[in-house]
Amino acid sequence: MMVAVNTIRIQKGKGEEVASRFAQPKSVHTFEGFIRMEVWMKEDSPEYDELKVCTTWEARRFFDNWLESRESQKAHGSGNGRPASSEPSPILGNELTTFTVKAQHLPAAKAE
Numbered sequence: 001m002m003v004a005v006n007t008i009r010i011q012k013g014k015g016e017e018v019a020s021r022f023a024q025p026k027s028v029h030t031f032e033g034f035i036r037m038e039v040w041m042k043e044d045s046p047e048y049d050e051l052k053v054c055t056t057w058e059a060r061r062f063f064d065n066w067l068e069s070r071e072s073q074k075a076h077g078s079g080n081g082r083p084a085s086s087e088p089s090p091i092l093g094n095e096l097t098t099f100t101v102k103a104q105h106l107p108a109a110k111a112e
Contacts, residue, residue: 001057001100002057002063003054003055003056003098003099003101004057004099005054006053006054006094007050007051007052008051008052008053009048009091009092009093010092011049011092012045012049013049014090015049015050015051016041018090022037022039025037031069033065034057034062034066035055035056035058037054039053039054056101060098063098
């Protein structure tokens, strides 16, 4: 199992606006090997807002397939499904990091 974390730096005060873009599932949840996606907002960031978009996958190859699909869409001008905007993007930058899950603990089953 692996986790990909896309850390997105956003203009201060625009974090909620960008986070709302993730409220409805897009296509990532339809890909083979996808387990879950979580969007985290950093608390009390003084200079800029920060989101972490975390996706969990059964194996690295499934994430790579999804990533390759996104790159192909960009190369062929498929975009992200949002209409073009005349507003400048509030996104300042991003960094993608990946992790291999070495241990996981789930809640204990409750006794009846």
